[in-house]
Amino acid sequence: MSLTYLICRTHGYASKLLRKDLIRELATCRSLQQLAERLSDTEYGPRLKAAQTILDFEKALAEVFVGRLSALPELAPSKVKDFIKSYLRRYEIQNLVWIARMKLGGASEDEIRRMLIPVKGVSKLDIELLIKAKNLSELIKAIKKSGAYLLPKEVENVIDFEAELWRSYYAQIFKKLSRVPVSDRQDVKNLLGLELDLVNLKICMLSVAGKLDRRLVKKLLIDNPAGASRSKLIRLLSEGDEKIFLEHFPRYRSFLMSAASGDDWLPEVEKFRIVRRFAESRKVSKFVNFFYVLKYIMDSEAEYRDLRSIAIAVHHGIPPESRLRLLVSV
Amino acid sequence: MSLGVRYTRGFLLDLKRRLSFVRDAHELLEMKRDQLIREIRNAIAKLKKIRGEIEEEVEELYRDLALIHVTYGSQELLSASWIPGEKMELEILPRIIMGVEVPELKILKAPSVGENYPPHIIGLARKASNLIVKLLELAELEAMIERIAEDLRMTNVRVNALEKVVIPTYEELIKRIGETIDQSQLEEFMRVKLVKKALAKRREAV
Numbered sequence: 001m002s003l004t005y006l007i008c009r010t011h012g013y014a015s016k017l018l019r020k021d022l023i024r025e026l027a028t029c030r031s032l033q034q035l036a037e038r039l040s041d042t043e044y045g046p047r048l049k050a051a052q053t054i055l056d057f058e059k060a061l062a063e064v065f066v067g068r069l070s071a072l073p074e075l076a077p078s079k080v081k082d083f084i085k086s087y088l089r090r091y092e093i094q095n096l097v098w099i100a101r102m103k104l105g106g107a108s109e110d111e112i113r114r115m116l117i118p119v120k121g122v123s124k125l126d127i128e129l130l131i132k133a134k135n136l137s138e139l140i141k142a143i144k145k146s147g148a149y150l151l152p153k154e155v156e157n158v159i160d161f162e163a164e165l166w167r168s169y170y171a172q173i174f175k176k177l178s179r180v181p182v183s184d185r186q187d188v189k190n191l192l193g194l195e196l197d198l199v200n201l202k203i204c205m206l207s208v209a210g211k212l213d214r215r216l217v218k219k220l221l222i223d224n225p226a227g228a229s230r231s232k233l234i235r236l237l238s239e240g241d242e243k244i245f246l247e248h249f250p251r252y253r254s255f256l257m258s259a260a261s262g263d264d265w266l267p268e269v270e271k272f273r274i275v276r277r278f279a280e281s282r283k284v285s286k287f288v289n290f291f292y293v294l295k296y297i298m299d300s301e302a303e304y305r306d307l308r309s310i311a312i313a314v315h316h317g318i319p320p321e322s323r324l325r326l327l328v329s330v
Numbered sequence: 331m332s333l334g335v336r337y338t339r340g341f342l343l344d345l346k347r348r349l350s351f352v353r354d355a356h357e358l359l360e361m362k363r364d365q366l367i368r369e370i371r372n373a374i375a376k377l378k379k380i381r382g383e384i385e386e387e388v389e390e391l392y393r394d395l396a397l398i399h400v401t402y403g404s405q406e407l408l409s410a411s412w413i414p415g416e417k418m419e420l421e422i423l424p425r426i427i428m429g430v431e432v433p434e435l436k437i438l439k440a441p442s443v444g445e446n447y448p449p450h451i452i453g454l455a456r457k458a459s460n461l462i463v464k465l466l467e468l469a470e471l472e473a474m475i476e477r478i479a480e481d482l483r484m485t486n487v488r489v490n491a492l493e494k495v496v497i498p499t500y501e502e503l504i505k506r507i508g509e510t511i512d513q514s515q516l517e518e519f520m521r522v523k524l525v526k527k528a529l530a531k532r533r534e535a536v
Contacts, residue, residue: 058404098409104446105412115405158413158446206449211456216445264394264450265401309400316396326400 003181006075007288010296013068016043017299018307024330027310027323032057035314044307054315055114058308062117065304066091069297070121080290083179086172087297088122093169095119095127096143097162103136104158124148136161163220170196174225184290187282191294193226194278198255198271200224201245204233205259205267208242265326272328276302302329335503337510345507349500356492359485365428366482370475377471384464391457398454410451415459416442420466430481432474435466 018026029035036048036057047060069088073081095116102112112131120127125148133139140161144151149168155161173192180188203220206212212220217237221230228249236244242260246253255274258266279295306327313323324330335341399407418441425434441462443455 055404094405098405101409101446102412105414107412115409117405159448162448203449211453212449213445220449263397264453265397268401268450305403308403312400312404313396316399318396318400326397 003077003080003290004288006072006077006080007290007292009075010072010293011287013071014292014296014299017296017303018042020330023303023306023310023327024324026307027313027327027330028320029310029314030320032311032314035311039307054311057311061304061307061311065300066118068300070119072293072297073122076293079179080181080293083173083176084293084297085122086176087294088119089124089169089172091117091119092123092125093162093165096125096130096165097158099127099130099133100136100139100158100161103133103139159216160219163222166199167222170222170224181290187291188294189226191275191278191282193224195271195275196222196224197227197249198252198267198274200228200230200233201249201252201256202259202267202271204237204245205242205256206264207237208240208245209260209262211264269326269328272302272305276328299329306330335507337507337514339511342504342507342511345500345504349497349504352492352496352500356489356497359489359492362428363482363485363489366430366478366485369427370478370482373471373475373478377468377475380464380468380471384461384468387457387461387464391454391461394454394457398451402450406448407451410448410455413444413446415455416444418442418462427474427478428481430477432477433470435470437463437466 026035026038029038032051032054036045036051039045039048043064044060047063048057051057051060069091073084073088076084098115099112102115109131116127125143125146130139130142133142136158140151140155143149149165150171151161151164151168155164170192174189177185177189177192200221203212203217207214207217214237218234221233223230232248236248242256246256249256252274255267255270258270276298279291279298282291282295306329309326310323313326318326395407417439418437419439421436421438423434423436424431426432441459443452443459447455
């Protein structure tokens with residue numbers, strides 16, 4: 001199939017996404033039932049009907065989200081398909097990290113299965129085999145054997161494992177940029193660079209705040225070919241002052257301020273907002289442009305995250321007026 | 331209260347000795363009660379302070395937990411909860427306060443979250459782990475107050491029993507025995523006097 005076809009279909013899919021004002025309205029819901037009722041006319045309606053608990057709710061939202069994304073590689077031409085699959089593998093990494101943590105704690109196979117996002121379509125791995133691994137080292141061995149991710153010989157702990165997976169993911173995705181149409185390549189590269197910059201800066205700020213060991217930070221930082229280098233961040237980190245980061249990265253001021261605030265959740269929300277804003281700012285002149293596909297993936301994730309945030313906020317009884325600052329798309 | 335009452339001088343002396351012992355015991359128990367009240371007051375003041383601090387910390391912890399849950403979702407939080415932290419070790423030692431055995435917790439190894447927690451959750455995990463130490467302190471104080479309160483209740487019952495029942499009974503008994511003995515002494519005296527009189531009359535007639 002042609003790239004134009006994929007992009008046109010993406011425009012169609014994008015029209016199905018929930019409007020900002022509806023999400024704002026959903027944030028005022030008093031109960032999960034009320035939320036489910038208000039979503040009954042949307043794509044989420046049939047799946048939310050049977051949802052009783054917050055976990056059911058989250059699962060239903062994840063299914064719609066994954067359903068939307070899994071359609072994209074099928075419509076893409078082989079070159080772009082390769083890139084999209086690699087990009088979507090970020091959700092597989094989340095699954096792998098969750099499996100690793102639960103394996104470490106001795107969770108049962110069923111408990112692990114219940115937790116995962118169903119990303120079969122983009123996965124290179126046999127997830128069922130990984131779930132059946134007896135322990136963490138067997139899980140790592142199976143991943144290494146599959147060749148899906150490049151892991152070093154020695155993986156000390158789960159944090160190490162997670163960092164190595166993301167390192168391998170970003171290395172692969174930057175490599176796969178060659179599959180993106182030339183006209184969009186730089187924009188996509190900048191987007192990934194921005195995202196990785198924020199991931200690295202978050203780790204640095206946590207370390208400056210004394211929440212993360214300096215030795216661990218060096219392991220967690222990921223090389224960024226389209227942003228601030230790892231060595232630069234380590235050098236700045238040795239100054240041990242958050243102001244240095246504000247001076248060197250003025251474009252991420254809001255993010256750095258949120259990270260310095262001490263609220264561990266705020267940088268994550270801010271990171272997603274910045275990445276989305278960047279994608280919004282790249283409103284391309286032509287209607288047929290690959291960037292729309294990436295923008296659609298991000299918008300879908302924003303919608304998924306926002307609905308999940310609203311549902312959990314309702315579950316915890318967070319007042320409606322405080323919920324808006326937890327959302328990424330409004 | 332059965333004492334096997336005998337209206338004799340020996341028994342009266344024995345009763346007086348016993349009463350003096352009971353009064354000493356009463357005084358001692360009163361002193362113990364006062365000391366226990368002082369201990370319990372101090373412990374309650376400390377408990378109020380710690381409980382206030384813990385309530386604030388729990389509130390903050392729950393707020394952070396809710397916000398992290400909202401931002402990262404249940405899977406992230408639940409999977410992190412499977413990460414085993416380093417086990418804490420503690421010893422429970424008995425401590426005696428005015429004869430009351432209360433538990434004293436000695437933390438041999440404070441709980442630690444280790445290095446496996448993801449960076450965005452490690453702060454929350456550390457807060458929760460620090461809170462456990464405070465909760466243990468609270469539990470120790472609550473157990474101490476509970477034990478002292480129980481002993482205080484028993485001491486109070488004993489003090490009241492001595493004050494309202496035992497001592498008045500002894501006093502009443504001593505009074506009664508004393509009166510009975512005095513009366514029988516008077517009768518004896520009168521009888522001796524009459525016998526003396528009768529003997530004197532008989533001697534005069536002879």
